[in-house]
Amino acid sequence: MLTRIGLFLLTNLAVLALAGIVMSLLGVNSASMAGLLVMAAIFGFGGSLISLLMSKWMAKRATGAMVIETPRNDAERWLVDTVRRQAQAAGIGMPEVAVYEAPEINAFATGANRNNALVAVSTGLLNQMTQDEAEAVLGHEVAHVANGDMITMALLQGVLNTFVIVLARVVGGVIDSYLSGNREGGRGFAYYIIVFVLEMVFGLFATMIAMWFSRRREFRADHGGASLAGRQKMIAALERLARNHSESTLPTQVAAFGITGGVSQGLRKLFLSHPPLEERIAALRQSTAA
Template sequence: MNMLKTTMLLAALTALFMALGYTLGGSGGAVISLLVAAGMNLFTYWNADKIVLKMHNAREVDAQSEPNFYGLVANLARRANMPMPRVYIVDNPNPNAFATGRNPENAAVAATTGLLSMLSRDEVEGVMAHELAHVKNRDTLIMTMVATIAGALSMLANFGLFFRDSERNGLATLLAVLIAPFAAMIVQLAISRTREYGADRTGAEMSGKPLALAAALAKISGAAQAIPNPVSERNPSAAQLYIVPTHISEMFSTHPATENRIAELEALAEQMGSGPRRSALDPLSRG
């Protein structure tokens, strides 16, 4: 079912890309757009992790350079019976984390220095379990591919804004500049919001500490909105990669409301018997 959804969503984005190409260049533009979209999908499939990591200037770490953080990820991967992913740190005060890669055997997880300095060990463990859950659920490939194609749609629309013949059909210009990028964003939202809930649940079960993840979300969601993130500012479609949204309006958020995610995790904590129900906005143990 996950593969079917992935195929349908990529087909929808490719169709939007072709429609936008048609408005700018007729049937020839549509053919060129199809070839470009196919090439992008193929390239992104094999290079998803490299694209995202380079975009963030991430540096790889190991058991020698970052024993605590690396060991935490290794313990989670072992507990989940998953291949050990490559581990990265991003020098960025914005508190966030992401996962990338085309499959669990070729995956990478990363956290920003802002996140590592803000959270307790249990909370960091909850966040990284969420990212490993994206890998386990095979969300990372589609998230990266959608970010790439949605970004290309926006660039193509901007190209049309500057170079479209103003004497020609105004409706086509409106489609090229406004409707296609908005439609791509709607597809993007449909992907991310459902998958974030799934990763929260899988990650909480993996770590055994749903309240720690809830507390982490409560802490970093506000800070991620307030502290600039140069990567998402340059490429807004990258926002779907993060555990919490960066500074964009709620209407265009790629994630469910943090309060709703916290409520789901608190309910899961009750089911798991990992503690009494309480608001994750209240202080939790730092242990």
């Protein structure tokens, strides 16, 4: 975890340094530049890191997930025992295990620490999947925790947020100066409109980058689930999801960490957090053949 945080902090510092060089070349006042860089870092990372730290609490509150403190039946006992075994195999601390009410087959994992995470499954999953299929889904979620995906996504979002804030203001300042003919650095009302529009545009590109990474990590978690539960079980679980697929009812806070995401066509695919199930199944089969 510390290595990952260090790498992302270095990446963010590199972004800020590059922005500083660009702003210096454009003649932006050094004092205002320093303030912008500090402001961008605070706002860029602040929201994503706070969301990460609160992720377990938010997920429980948003889904109504009930943590299994003491198993009340064989299904709950099997869930806890399976997650414990997989967590030990993955080399992480035992996550909290929870169940939430939802008709679709789904599950998610979240938490700021790979040794203090949450793995939750829907009642739809318990009712519609075989034990082998459910075991693979749990392996997929445990793999997310072991890979540190929640931490990585939060830090990546922080870097992208920082980049959007800095770039929108740098480009907005240049455009405003050109349109107004003001070279003294003063900012009129038009500047703030330009910055708002640029943040929307750059934010779309940032979202596409984040979702591209999210789709990559789903393939990795599938392979992790296959390692923990068995490749054929993982393939069977994904095939079950493909046959019974319905739109996820998970709230936005945890939707990206569910076993499956939405279905879309065309350019909207660029904004999906999960790749198509058919591609995930094919990737596992190809790795089997290899």
